[in-house]
Amino acid sequence: MNLIFNIVFLVFFVNTLFAIVTVFKEKRDIAATWAWLLVLNLLPGIGFLIYLFAGKKISKERIFDIKVQEKLGIDQLVSLQKEQWSEKELLPYDVLTNEAQQTARLFLDADQAIFTNHNEVKVFTDGKDKFSKLLDDIQHAKDHIHIEYYTFYSDKIGHQILQALQEAQKRGVTVRVIYDSMGSRGQTRHFFKPLEELGGQAEPFFGSKKSYFHSPRLNYRDHRKIVVIDGVIGYIGGFNIGDQYLGRLEKFGYWRDTHLRVVGNAAVALQSQFFMDWNATVKNSPESAPIEYADRYFPLQRGQGTTGIQIVSSGPDNETEAIKLGYLKMISNAHDYIYIQTPYLIPDDSVMETLGVAALSGVKVKIMIPSKPDHAFVYRATEYYAQELLEKNVEIYKYDNGFMHAKTMVVDGQMCSVGSANLDFRSFKLNFEVNAFCYDRKLTIELTDIFAQDLNNCTKLTPEYFSKQSRWMKFKQYFSRLLSPIL
Structure with a gap:
């Protein structure tokens, strides 16, 4: 014994x-x-x-490789905008509130995120509409198409997009694709081969073309969703490429997401991010070369829209969690309301406290989460934090009409954010993300109205809802919460 x-x-x-x-x-x-x-x-x-x-964690050498990628075409603009800021020549001060001006300056300093004005923005909340317009833009591309998705499945819509890219390459359009090998797991080995045989290029982020098993890391994934066409049109948001994002999988049902199509200089900022990600990805690839700066990739223009936008990125290559700082700034500046949609609600202490302070101060804080899990541990942790926030006067709603995957935040009808970053540890620290922070009352009101419409398909959670749950369910929530920093 x-x-x-x-x-x-x-x-x-x-x-x-x-x-x-x-x-x-x-x-x-x-x-x-x-x-x-x-x-x-x-x-x-x-x-x-x-x-x-x-x-x-990623080796210091690998992080350095990503860090040293210069923001091609952006560096001089950042310096110029900082000079213009000090002379009050940069922002439309008669339109932006003081809080919005402060947020814009935060991003300029923390992430070198240039402020772009006069952008035209179209909001998509349905996959059919988003992919229909994307396919149309691909078919009308004249010079280049740059695509970067966490998930690019070899299913029906995946083959449809691939076919459109092949036709574009045949027309002489330069096509480059970055996909995350873990996010696209299950993809056939030679899926992009027809495109590559035509001269197009496709590279896995931190992976191998041979198999996703050559990229075993669960963390440090490329969670961004970026499309840039001719340096003029850009896409950013939550939709990936796959049939489930069209509601074709019974497991999830209708897929509710939010994506933006942008025409204007914000596409130049998205282009810069794609350049950095591409050049870091192909560093050791014998088949694809880095992109070199050319004027055709950065056609500065004055759009017909009214939306000011900053494209903000974050990831494990940078200790400054720029997107999270933006969320915190928006929440702390709110006077009237904060509406948030996120599939994963696993905030760190700073976000929890800031949301709680806002709600306890009389700001209407409403958060919408899914009604069903796509990852069991993550969903139980989401329920735990939802209950915690409920006790701080935050209103929590679960979306019942399918799966809620949108990553949006709207504040006071003045500012909004749409992108790939969830309200969780993973998006703040472990994955590479990108969001569009938008300064436009009309766009923000549109997203506010969309949130209000979604409430018609929601159940408001109450203390009674959680009190009726079994002890086993509560144990799973508490246990998942302990693992939340690494989920």
Whole structure:
């Protein structure tokens, strides 16, 4: 008996020692540190395998490769805008509130996100409408098409988009595609081969063309959704390329998402982000070359619209969590209301506190989440935080008409954000994201009205809703919450 006890104690001691060494040898915040220690100690041996796939950080060399990619075509504009800012020549001060001006300056300093004005913006909330317009724009492209998606499945809509890209390449249009190998898992090995045989280029982000198994990391994924056509038209938002985003999978039903089509200089900012991601991706590729700056990629123009936009990015390559800072700034500046749609509600302490302060101060804070999970642990953690926010006077609604995947925030009818970043740890710290922060009352009111329409398909959560849940369900929520920093 003593021998068995000693063996168990020794195994536990050695496992704990290795867990401490493994976790503390890489810099991370305290919440993630404790979460990984919990996993490694609760699951001896197996926990280290999980850490290998989901916990190990990108090497400093790899991050540096991404960091050094210059914002081609943007650097001089950033310097110029900072000069114009000091002389009050940059922003339409008669239109933007003081809070919006402060937010715009935050992004200019924190992310070198240039302010672009006179953009035309079209909002898509339905996959059929979004893909129909995207296909039309691809068919009318004249010079180049740059596409970057977390998910590019080889299903019906995937083949339809691929066919349109092949036709464009045949017309002499330059086609480049970045896809995330983990997000596009299950994709056939030679899916992009017909496009490449025509001269087009397709590269997996942090992966291998041979198989997604060559990219085992669960974290540090390219979660961005970017399309740039001729440097004039840009797409950004939550839709990926796959049949489920058209509501064709019974598991999810109708897919409710939000995407923007932008015509104007905001497309130039999206182009810059694509340049950086492409050049980092093809660094070791023998088949694709980096893009070099050319005027045709950055055709500065004065659009016919009225929307001011900043394209803001964030990711593990930068310790400044620019998108999260933007969310915090918008929330803290709100006077009347804050409406948020997110599929994953797993905020860190700073976001939780800021939302709570806003709600307790009389600001109407409404958050819409899905009514069904696509990831079990993530959804249980979402429920936990929803209940916590409910106690802080935040109104929580679950969307019943399918799956809610939109990532939007609207504040006071003045500012809004649409992009790829969820309100969770993963989007703040672990994945590469991009959002459009928009300064336009008309667009913000449109998104506010869309939120109000979605409320007709929602159930408002109450304390009674959570009190009726089983003890087992509550245990899963509490346990998932402990793992939230690494979910």
